[in-house]
Amino acid sequence: AQTVTQSQPEMSVQEAETVTLSCTYDTSESDYYLFWYKQPPSRQMILVIRQEAYKQQNATENRFSVNFQKAAKSFSLKISDSQLGDAAMYFCAYTSTNAGKSTFGDGTTLTVKP
Amino acid sequence: EAGVTQSPTHLIKTRGQQATLRCSPISGHTSVYWYQQALGLGLQFLLWYDEGEERNRGNFPPRFSGRQFPNYSSELNVNALELEDSALYLCASSFRDRGSEAFFGQGTRLTVV
Numbered sequence: 001a002q003t004v005t006q007s008q009p010e011m012s013v014q015e016a017e018t019v020t021l022s023c024t025y026d027t028s029e030s031d032y033y034l035f036w037y038k039q040p041p042s043r044q045m046i047l048v049i050r051q052e053a054y055k056q057q058n059a060t061e062n063r064f065s066v067n068f069q070k071a072a073k074s075f076s077l078k079i080s081d082s083q084l085g086d087a088a089m090y091f092c093a094y095t096s097t098n099a100g101k102s103t104f105g106d107g108t109t110l111t112v113k114p
Numbered sequence: 115e116a117g118v119t120q121s122p123t124h125l126i127k128t129r130g131q132q133a134t135l136r137c138s139p140i141s142g143h144t145s146v147y148w149y150q151q152a153l154g155l156g157l158q159f160l161l162w163y164d165e166g167e168e169r170n171r172g173n174f175p176p177r178f179s180g181r182q183f184p185n186y187s188s189e190l191n192v193n194a195l196e197l198e199d200s201a202l203y204l205c206a207s208s209f210r211d212r213g214s215e216a217f218f219g220q221g222t223r224l225t226v227v
Contacts, residue, residue: 037218043202045218091156101147101170102216104157 002027002094006105013082014113020067021077021108023092033095034068034075035102040088048090051075079110087112116140118219120205126225127195135190135222139207145169146188147216148180151202160203163188164210195226 003026013019025034036048051059051068059066063083067076079086092105119138127133139146148160159172163182177193186207192199202223206216 035215042220044220045204045206047215047217050215093157101159101162101172102157103159104149106156 002029002096002103004092004094004103004105006090006092006108008108009106010109010111012111012113013079015082015084017082018078018080019082019110021079021090021092021110023075023077023105025073025075025092025094025103027073027094027096029096029098031097033097034066035093035095036064036066036075036077037091037093037104038086038088039091039107045091049077082112084112084114086110118205118207118217120203120219120222122222123220124223124225126227129195129197129226131195133192133195133199133224135192135203135205135224137188137190137205137207137219139186139188139205140217142209143207143217144186144210145208146182146186147206147208148188148190149204149206150174151204151221152198153201157204161190192224197226200224200226 005024032053034051038046038048049061063080065078089107089109091107093102095102121136145164149157151157162170166182180190182188202221204221206218208214208216
């Protein structure tokens with residue numbers, strides 16, 4: 001079974017600075033997808049970024065980028081130029097191409113200080 | 115375009131009762147997923163429906179069940195409610211392609227007293 005580990009329950013960053021959230025996973029599959037979701041206090045889950053395992057190039061979405069290390073099974077999220085609106089709980093998720101489910105980490109609560 | 119809608123927003127039930135939660139996916143999405151999120155914790159996979167069939171099930175007892183209707187909307191039923199069933203239940207929908215983005219609803223907050 002796949003597992004996803006987010007080792008940082010809480011992180012804080014100063015506005016306009018950069019922060020990196022860690023995620024590691026365990027799987028025996030070679031083809032899968034990885035996602036970062038954001039859950040603000042409203043509880044609405046919002047996709048931040050996705051990565052296909054077969055792609056070596058790291059995904060980037062504006063201020064959000066990932067460092068995907070397939071051999072190390074690591075998938076960290078970097079947020080540049082942090083904004084107050086980035087404050088939320090961030091979840092790393094592994095999605096199997098076959099099993100049709102996503103396995104989520106326990107989340108990292110990000111606080112952005114003005 | 116309407117997003118994923120869930121009803122009701124809040125639900126209070128007594129231990130032993132049954133709860134029914136509903137989810138309407140985004141138009142064009144055939145897959146619906148259900149997750150349980152206990153307070154302050156991560157999401158636990160419950161069920162995956164696609165094209166009216168249950169495709170996968172998480173590690174939950176049989177009293178958690180559901181179905182998907184021909185219009186792809188879905189119901190989650192929880193029988194014989196227990197106090198620990200209190201949680202936020204999130205529904206998500208996507209295209210059949212597992213790499214496509216799953217869009218989440220705002221959840222149903224179930225409280226069992």
